[in-house]
Amino acid sequence: MxxxxxxxxxxxxxxxxxxxxxxxxxxxxxxxxxxxxxxxxxxxxxxxxxxxxxxxxxxxxxxxxxxxxxxxxxxxxxxxxxxxxxxxxxxxxxxxxxxxxxxxxxxxxxxxxxxxxxxxxxxxxxxxxxxxxxxxxxxxxxxxxxxxxxxxxxxxxxxxxxPELTDRLPLEAVVHREVYNDYTPADIDRIYAERDTQPLTLKLLKENGKETLAQVFTDNRYTxxxxxxxxxxxxxxxxxxxxxxxxx
Amino acid sequence: MxxxxxxxxxxxxxxxxxxxxxxxxxxxxxxxxxxxxxxxxxxxxxxxxxxxxxxxxxxxxxxxxxxxxxxxxxxxxxxxxxxxxxxxxxxxxxxxxxxxxxxxxxxxxxxxxxxxxxxxxxxxxxxxxxxxxxxxxxxxxxxxxxxxxxxxxxxxxxxxxxPELTDRLPLEAVVHREVYNDYTPADIDRIYAERDTQPLTLKLLKENGKETLAQVFTDNRYTxxxxxxxxxxxxxxxxxxxxxxxxx
Missing domain, CATH: 3.40.109.10 (NADH Oxidase)
Structure with a gap:
């Protein structure tokens, strides 16, 4: 509701x-x-x-x-x-x-x-x-x-x-407490782990002939x-x- | 609800x-x-x-x-x-x-x-x-x-x-059908008629020593x-x- x-x-x-x-x-x-x-x-x-x-x-x-x-x-x-x-x-x-x-x-x-x-x-x-x-x-x-x-x-x-609900990054990805806590490389890996490897991503990589989902964005969608x-x-x-x- | x-x-x-x-x-x-x-x-x-x-x-x-x-x-x-x-x-x-x-x-x-x-x-x-x-x-x-x-x-x-709900302009003030229909002076008078004369406005005019509500915006609030x-x-x-x- x-x-x-x-x-x-x-x-x-x-x-x-x-x-x-x-x-x-x-x-x-x-x-x-x-x-x-x-x-x-x-x-x-x-x-x-x-x-x-x-x-x-x-x-x-x-x-x-x-x-x-x-x-x-x-x-x-x-x-x-x-x-x-x-x-x-x-x-x-x-x-x-x-x-x-x-x-x-x-x-x-x-x-x-x-x-x-x-x-x-x-x-x-x-x-x-x-x-x-x-x-x-x-x-x-x-x-x-x-x-x-x-x-x-x-x-x-x-x-x-x-359609299915679209996936979202975990809440910790967009929420900061008190002040902004900048992301370490490990944070980025953890936050994007699910999105980087989900079936939809693998489909997009194949369709776009790319190695990573980020490349689909930078090279194709939003250049x-x-x-x-x-x-x-x-x-x-x-x-x-x-x-x-x-x-x- | x-x-x-x-x-x-x-x-x-x-x-x-x-x-x-x-x-x-x-x-x-x-x-x-x-x-x-x-x-x-x-x-x-x-x-x-x-x-x-x-x-x-x-x-x-x-x-x-x-x-x-x-x-x-x-x-x-x-x-x-x-x-x-x-x-x-x-x-x-x-x-x-x-x-x-x-x-x-x-x-x-x-x-x-x-x-x-x-x-x-x-x-x-x-x-x-x-x-x-x-x-x-x-x-x-x-x-x-x-x-x-x-x-x-x-x-x-x-x-x-x-508090009470804040007044809003009539719907016709913000909605245009098909394309934008620019406002004539008469449109502006009609759209703002209620806001220009309501008790809250008269109070603001007195407090701010202004002749019109628009002046309260241009001269005091948002210069x-x-x-x-x-x-x-x-x-x-x-x-x-x-x-x-x-x-x-």
């Missing part, structure tokens, strides 16, 4: 549409998330129309999960707040990097509430990490104005699969070349959307 | 300690959150010791909520993953801005799971937005190595207060001067912690 502990990413969905009342309830869950100073500096763009979706799905490389009936793009958004300030004789100073960070935090906490409530309502969800890869194109497609940057995407629908290119794309997007004016 | 809809930030706590079994359950909830490519590139530093806490609480300006018995600092963390790569004959390319964004997203989704499970367990929580204000000092105090940046903090404990200073501090922190090598 505790949705948090039964979460798995769903990438295959039935044709069934998500009812409007459910969508409203799910979005209301998002709005209850903590937000800096109650500013609510985020927006959620809900896209279901098949024409709108076609271009958006391509931004996510048409991965199977994009076939979900509902796609929600979570955006850091100071546009609304800035407009309110300007209409209320106040001069907003939120065109800088910290404003982006504050707004991105708001957007991400809301996204997790939305995801959990969607699961509470019997839907399956999947985060699309590809949002940052093509943020510039998503901005064009969704017509995001200055002060708005897409940060993550969640697709949802009725699941047509129920330095791609990460550097996306870093520069993102910094450029932040500049264009008005979040890099870091001088008084 | 649905924790998402009953969340309020708790800033006053009883003396009662949080049981270790509860802490473990809460942290396990964090670990179940979605994470990019199952990399789990985040860390949670759990600080309860009063000596450790003194310096940390000062980083959060000793705001009342820092009296909570448990403080969790959520960090974007590629350190562990990089060490694993290096021990597994793989060359990590995660010392760039996109790596920070990916890791920050991981950390924030985990933080919201942790917060909700803490509330499921009868605790109260409060996010401390001050984490980014003093990220440099928090890095020193928590001994965060290269590849690790604190992104948010959640305090928790048994509540000694149960451009502070935001610009924090922006530069954060970009400097990202550089020092090894997340700004954006060239091949």
């Amino acid at each position: 505790n949705t948090i502990f039964t979460h798995r990413s769903i990438r295959n969905f039935t044709e069934q549409k998500v009812e409007e009342e459910k969508l409203t309830r799910i979005l209301e869950a998002g709005v209850r998330a903590s937000t800096t100073g109650n500013m609510q500096v985020y927006s959620i763009v809900v896209t279901t129309d098949s024409e709108c979706r076609e271009a958006l799905n391509a931004c996510h490389f048409n991965q199977p999960a994009t076939k979900a009936p509902v796609m929600m793009t979570f955006c850091a958004d100071f546009n609304r707040f800035n407009k309110w300030c300007e209409q209320r004789k106040a001069a907003p100073g939120y065109d800088n990097f910290h404003a982006f960070v504050v707004a991105a935090i708001d957007a991400l906490l809301a996204s997790q509430n939305v995801s959990l409530e969607a699961e509470n309502q019997g839907l399956g969800i999947c985060y699309l990490g590809t949002t940052t890869y093509t943020a510039d194109r998503i901005i064009d497609i969704l017509k995001l104005p200055q002060g708005v940057v897409p940060i993550t995407t969640v697709v949802m629908g009725y699941p047509s699969e129920m 330095k070349k791609d990460f550097v290119a996306i870093s520069n794309l993102l910094l450029d997007v932040l500049k264009k959307q008005g979040f890099m004016n870091n001088e008084m | 649905n924790t998402i809809f009953t969340h309020r930030s708790i800033r006053n706590f009883t003396e009662q300690k949080v049981e270790e079994e509860k802490l473990t359950r809460i942290l396990e909830a964090g670990v179940r959150a979605s994470t990019t490519g199952n990399m789990q590139v985040y860390s949670i530093v759990v600080t309860t010791d009063s000596e450790c806490r003194e310096a940390l609480n000062a980083c959060h300006f000793n705001q009342p909520a820092t009296k909570a018995p448990v403080m969790m600092t959520f960090c974007a963390d590629f350190n562990r993953f990089n060490k694993w790569c290096e021990q597994r004959k793989a060359a990590p390319g995660y010392d760039n801005f996109h790596a920070f964004v990916v890791a920050a997203i991981d950390a924030l989704l985990a933080s919201q799971n942790v917060s909700l499970e803490a509330e499921n367990q009868g605790l109260g929580i409060c996010y401390l937005g001050t984490t980014t204000y003093t990220a440099d000092r928090i890095i020193d105090i928590l001994k965060l190595p290269q590849g690790v940046v604190p992104i948010t903090t959640v305090v928790m404990g048994y509540p000694s207060e149960m 451009k001067k502070d935001f610009v200073a924090i922006s530069n501090l954060l970009l400097d922190v990202l550089k020092k912690q090894g997340f700004m090598n954006n060239e091949m």
Whole structure:
């Protein structure tokens, strides 16, 4: 009954549409998330129309999960707040990097509430990490104005699969007590022992022709070349959307 | 029974300690959150010791909520993953801005799971937005190595207060259908009508000697001067912690 502990990413969905009342309830869950100073500096763009979706799905490389009936793009958004300030004789100073960070935090906490409530309502969800890869194109497609940057995407629908829970590193891998206790080589070996040798890993090594799982990440999935290119794309997007004016 | 809809930030706590079994359950909830490519590139530093806490609480300006018995600092963390790569004959390319964004997203989704499970367990929580204000000092105090940046903090404990739910803007304020529908002046007036005139706002206007609520934000709470200073501090922190090598 505790949705948090039964979460798995769903990438295959039935044709069934998500009812409007459910969508409203799910979005209301998002709005209850903590937000800096109650500013609510985020927006959620809900896209279901098949024409709108076609271009958006391509931004996510048409991965199977994009076939979900509902796609929600979570955006850091100071546009609304800035407009309110300007209409209320106040001069907003939120065109800088910290404003982006504050707004991105708001957007991400809301996204997790939305995801959990969607699961509470019997839907399956999947985060699309590809949002940052093509943020510039998503901005064009969704017509995001200055002060708005897409940060993550969640697709949802009725699941047509129920995969196993994904393995996680032991708790000690991510938790530190009092202060950070840096990892010794022995710690790393112990923490990753299970993941390094499990059947899924052996399958990936074979598929990718690699010696270690880490190489699958560095050489195939998340290469330095791609990460550097996306870093520069993102910094450029932040500049264009008005979040890099870091001088008084 | 649905924790998402009953969340309020708790800033006053009883003396009662949080049981270790509860802490473990809460942290396990964090670990179940979605994470990019199952990399789990985040860390949670759990600080309860009063000596450790003194310096940390000062980083959060000793705001009342820092009296909570448990403080969790959520960090974007590629350190562990990089060490694993290096021990597994793989060359990590995660010392760039996109790596920070990916890791920050991981950390924030985990933080919201942790917060909700803490509330499921009868605790109260409060996010401390001050984490980014003093990220440099928090890095020193928590001994965060290269590849690790604190992104948010959640305090928790048994509540000694149960404030009203905080008001939120109407759902239409944050939700867009299909694409972004930018706000007209009339939209802004309608969306903010209730917040602009509610008793809490009138109290804040009087306390702050301001004409509009927006001015309380721009002139007192979140000034451009502070935001610009924090922006530069954060970009400097990202550089020092090894997340700004954006060239091949």
